[in-house]
Amino acid sequence: MKVTCERSYLAQALGVAGRAVSSRNTLPILTHVLLQTEDDRIKLSATDLDTFVRCALPASVAENGEVALPAATLSDYVSKLPDAPVTLEGGDGKVVVRSGHSRFTIMSAPAEDFPVVPEVTQGTEITVSSATLKEMIRMTAFAASKEESRSILMGVLFEARGDTLTLVATDTHRLAWKQTRLNESVQTPVSAIVPAKPLVELERVLTRNAEDMVTIRFGSSQVQFQSESATLVSRVLDGQFPNYEKVIPKATERKVQFEREEWLGAVRRVDIVSRSANQKMVCKFGGAMLAMSAESSEAGQTYEEIPIAMDGTDLQIAFNAKYLMEVLGLISDDQLSLELNGALNPGILRAGESFIYIVMPMQA
Amino acid sequence: MSQRIRQLPPDVANKIAAGEVVERPANAVKELIENALDAGARRITIELEEGGKKLIRVRDDGSGMSAQDAVLCLQRHATSKIQDADDLWRIQTLGFRGEALPSLAAVSRMEITTREENSEVGTRIVVEAGEILGVEEIGCAPGTEVVVRGLFFNTPARFKFLKSDSAEAARIAEMTGHLALAYPHVAFVLKHNGNESLRVEAAGDSFNALVSVWGRDTARAMMPISTSEEFPNIKVTGFAGRPQFTRANRKGQLVFVNGRAVSSRALQHAFGAAYDGLIHGRDRYPVGLIFLQVAPGAVDVNVHPAKSEVRFAREGEAHHALRVAIRDTLVGAQLAPSWNLDGETDGGLYKPFGGSRVENQLPQSQFPSQAPYQPAPSRFNPTPTPNYASYQAPPSEISRPLTPAPSEDTNERFRQHLADIRAGKSGFDRDLFPDEAPAKLQLRPLAQISNNAYILCEGEDGLYIVNQHRAHESILAARAIERASREKVESQRLMIPFSVECGPRALAAVEEHGSLLSELGFEVESFGGGALLVRAVPTLVAQTDYERAFADLLDELVSGHAGRNLDERRRALLTMLSCKNAIKAGDALNQGQMQGLVDDLVELPNPSICPHGQPILIKISTYELHKKFEREYAMR
Structure with a gap:
């Protein structure tokens, strides 16, 4: 193999592929990135066996070949090179990386050892803009469960029906729901549970550009996200996502309107105390005020008030402050509404038409 | 000189013996169900009132008894199941000691109604505190019905030690469930105070029984035991739980030897050893439902009156068979790397792709080098x-x-x-x-x-x-x-x-x-x-x-x-x-x-x-x- 490319392209591609490189080291080959030459480009692949990432960069190929290189070492070296063409040449267990007067001989592993990178060729396909998908993942993936025992809830539900795409995630204490319109409606409704971890990696790689389009293809056991520059294939979680529609209350007794910034600031201050008191924040909605307080024998007491506009009777309810802080920090709308029923019923936070966040109360 | 040592009268002796066999309603029900099973019943109905303290009624459609047999069965050591001491080594029935009915009769008011299929009339015997009050002819369905009223009415000390109605009923339900698991071709119905608390239909399939008794979720986590190894004298069947599905105690491990629920340290150890390296967390135990079929001569069940303990002629053999069978099941389900019992370690166990070698990710068991069975070390509690x-x-x-x-x-x-x-x-x-x-x-x-x-x-x-x-x-x-x-x-x-x-x-x-x-x-x-x-x-x-x-x-x-x-x-x-x-x-x-x-x-x-x-x-x-x-x- 002999190939020459621009350092900046290679560094960027290694950054993207590196997202999938396994941190576990039980299988040494998974700490490698696979390089394959093809016409006038290099294809990079990396995987942790759950997620596969593939990307390509332009290059001039003098001699075709493929080889697996240790990802961390290679990307560390390339990132420290000055911007200049880089040549990779090798075979027989090592690859020489040359740039200007620098030369690095790096040990390689045979490409045959590298797992076969799957390609999802069949299944329903939808297309959304990179910016939209990025925003949707950002607004939902944080609510997915981190607890291994609830593996289904460690994923985000993708549901394409008619001309809408909906993402839902929950950890049984709160639920985030985000919807968008598709340019073309899907023929058959499709739903898949995608693990949150690769989605978070994908979110980092996606651009904010509304012009860039991402194609999502739902296979039987895998889902493939394909943008112009990179492809990510993740396995789909097998199982039944909870019936989230049942959780969203149809009617509510109270509706509270408030300023996001104001509430977020107050919750952040309450959190300093509530984090050592089981995260419990007591909220009193009354008249035109929302009073929040937390009390901990360790950290002391806090009390906050913010002005609100409310329809309905007074109510005292307790929430996990962290669950509110997280979501308030993510939303960009300034005016938000919170709907409430009883002290033991969920609170429903809405931002526009496309985002719903449901949070379960604590026993007050 | 006065005579101080006396032969106890039979009724006192029976009360003492009753304590060994019948400790609480659950034992009584167990003995009665086992009799029904030995009689070839296809359907057993159990009715309880007040946790079995007031009433236990066990009805079966088994072979029934003749009038003479029915009277004789109330005599101590009267049994149809063995004839001489050598038969003890050939026991294939659940009961054999001829102790249960007389013991039970000695501490309750009992009524036995029975008819053999080919006989015109049935027999009813009324017994109180071991004494036969009456024997009469009666028309009834073939099979046997035993009604036990007022258990321990004449041994108030034992009655006092019974737990609440719901606790006793729960024990009976658990025990009945275990028997239902072991006899999937027999239908069991259990009613407590008129409410049906367990129903297992005779589907002849252990898995159905498992669903009825342990519930769907648990049953789903169970895998049928399958092994390619042949063991002399021993056959292992049943279900092994997935390693992820564990409990905090060994209550989820049931072992039946020739259809008899037993507790055996050796078998518990063998079962646990099969999961070596697969269970995460201390004090977690896998779940299993295990049936061992052994040649009657290879196991001694005459160790304990309640027959909950057995002694194997070759304990090591049983241990080995169970462990290997369970491990094979786990390996077959790709949940565990296989053991190489010849002592060589095999690194390339499974090859998910490209022929590359996967290092064994689980700690290798040291089993091959150990003696076939070592008792679990007892925990020494330091001061x-x-x-x-x-x-x-x-x-x-x-x-x-x-x-x-x-x-x-x-x-x-x-x-x-x-x-x-x-x-x-x-x-x-x-x-x-x-x-x-x-x-x-x-x-x-x-x-x-x-x-x-x-x-x-x-x-x-x-x-x-x-x-x-x-x-x-x-x-x-x-x-x-x-x-x-x-x-x-x-x-x-x-x-x-x-x-x-x-x-x-x-x-x-x-x-x-x-x-x-x-x-x-x-x-x-x-x-x-x-x-x-x-x-x-x-x-x-x-x-x-x-x-x-x-x-x-x-x-x-x-x-x-x-x-x-x-x-x-x-x-x-x-x-x-x-x-x-x-x-x-x-x-x-x-x-x-x-x-x-x-x-x-x-x-x-x-x-x-x-x-x-x-x-x-x-x-x-x-x-x-x-x-x-x-x-x-x-x-x-």
């Missing part, structure tokens, strides 16, 4: 004295070469020891007088040893080796308990309540301890059909595996550690959780971190024993060191 640990064989390998057994100079040492005490010198005496308040430890960490698993410390009177994981665990647990004692339990509501299918005993326990659960922060309601619905969980466990925490709690309630109050349960819960956050063996610590850890450790009320009852630190006293180097003045 809470910091200095004690070094005088028992410590579990750590590093201390083994340091503490050889005392030999020729034991006497010398004892004399010296007495002299020390007289002279008021300390060093050894504190170990013998644990009542004396131990002086506060002062530890100076020197280094981490054994791949960062232990911290070596210097104390005032010797060398201390601290298990860093256990030390941190104990510190975190103590802190959590301390904080929890100041703050009240908070409860987080769940968006999606979870349901738990549990056995009748667990349901009875929840009924009994409902308020305790809510004080712990669980909001539980009955969901019907043997299921519970949990709507809220304590914030302590809200972020973690709360289903499992709840299941563990249930297990504990069922096993009924009597006297465990709310505080202790909360403490146990907190301990369980804090262990998750503790530093592990292998985590590198700098000098400051080590110092902080041992400083916190010595502040604990009991720095030597961790919440799980295992030693945190091991001491090698200066005295011991001197002795090992044979320093003369150490003896003075």
Whole structure:
């Protein structure tokens, strides 16, 4: 193999592929990135066996070949090179990386050892803009469960029906729901549970550009996200996502309107105390005020008030402050509404038409 | 001279014997069901009133008895199942001792109604306290019905020891469920106070019985045992639970030998050994339903009156067969790497892709090199004295070469020891007088040893080796308990309540301890059909595996550690959780971190024993060191 490319392209591609490189080291080959030459480009692949990432960069190929290189070492070296063409040449267990007067001989592993990178060729396909998908993942993936025992809830539900795409995630204490319109409606409704971890990696790689389009293809056991520059294939979680529609209350007794910034600031201050008191924040909605307080024998007491506009009777309810802080920090709308029923019923936070966040109360 | 030793009258002897066979309603029901099974019944109906204390009615459609047999069966050691002593080695029936009915009749008011299929009329016998009050002809369906009223009415002492109705009924339901699992071709119906609490139809398929008795969720986690190995004299069938599906005790492991539920340490060990390296977490046990078919001659069931113990002619063989069969099942389901029993380790076990070698990710079992069966080591519970640990064989390998057994100079040492005490010198005496308040430890960490698993410390009177994981665990647990004692339990509501299918005993326990659960922060309601619905969980466990925490709690309630109050349960819960956050063996610590850890450790009320009852630190006293180097003045 002999190939020459621009350092900046290679560094960027290694950054993207590196997202999938396994941190576990039980299988040494998974700490490698696979390089394959093809016409006038290099294809990079990396995987942790759950997620596969593939990307390509332009290059001039003098001699075709493929080889697996240790990802961390290679990307560390390339990132420290000055911007200049880089040549990779090798075979027989090592690859020489040359740039200007620098030369690095790096040990390689045979490409045959590298797992076969799957390609999802069949299944329903939808297309959304990179910016939209990025925003949707950002607004939902944080609510997915981190607890291994609830593996289904460690994923985000993708549901394409008619001309809408909906993402839902929950950890049984709160639920985030985000919807968008598709340019073309899907023929058959499709739903898949995608693990949150690769989605978070994908979110980092996606651009904010509304012009860039991402194609999502739902296979039987895998889902493939394909943008112009990179492809990510993740396995789909097998199982039944909870019936989230049942959780969203149809009617509510109270509706509270408030300023996001104001509430977020107050919750952040309450959190300093509530984090050592089981995260419990007591909220009193009354008249035109929302009073929040937390009390901990360790950290002391806090009390906050913010002005609100409310329809309905007074109510005292307790929430996990962290669950509110997280979501308030993510939303960009300034005016938000919170709907409430009883002290033991969920609170429903809405931002526009496309985002719903449901949070379960604590026993007050 | 008066005669002081007398032959007891038969009714007294029977009452004594009844105590051995019939301890509580569940034993009575078990004996009656086993008789029905031995009689070839296809359908057994059990009715209870007031937990079996008021009434037990067991009806079967088996072969029935003639009038003479029915009278004779009430005589002690009258049985149709064996004829001479040699038959004891050929037992294929559940009963054989001829003790159950007379024992039961001696402590109750009994009514037996029976008819053989080819006989015109049936027989009814009424017995009270072992005495036959009447025998009459009666028209009835073929089969046998035994009604036991007022169990223990004439032995008030035993009656007093019975538990509540629901607890006794729960035991009966559990026991009946076990028999239903073992006899899938027999239909079982159990009613308590007119309500049906168990129904297992005779589908002839163990899996259906499993679903009826253990519930759908548990049944789903079970895999049929399949093995390619042939064992002489032994056949293993049944179901093995997936390694992820564990419980906090061994109640989920049922072993039947020739259709008889038995408890056997050897078989328990074999079952556990098959899961070696697959079970995560301490004190977790896999679930299994195991049927062993052995040649009648290879097993002795005549060990215990209740026949719950068996003795194998070749225990090692049974152990080996069970272990290999379960392991094969796990390997077959690709849940475990296979064992190479010839002793060679096989690294390339499975090849997911490209022919590359996958290193065995699970710790290799050392089984091949061990004797076929070793009893599980009994847990030695050390007394809470910091200095004690070094005088028992410590579990750590590093201390083994340091503490050889005392030999020729034991006497010398004892004399010296007495002299020390007289002279008021300390060093050894504190170990013998644990009542004396131990002086506060002062530890100076020197280094981490054994791949960062232990911290070596210097104390005032010797060398201390601290298990860093256990030390941190104990510190975190103590802190959590301390904080929890100041703050009240908070409860987080769940968006999606979870349901738990549990056995009748667990349901009875929840009924009994409902308020305790809510004080712990669980909001539980009955969901019907043997299921519970949990709507809220304590914030302590809200972020973690709360289903499992709840299941563990249930297990504990069922096993009924009597006297465990709310505080202790909360403490146990907190301990369980804090262990998750503790530093592990292998985590590198700098000098400051080590110092902080041992400083916190010595502040604990009991720095030597961790919440799980295992030693945190091991001491090698200066005295011991001197002795090992044979320093003369150490003896003075």
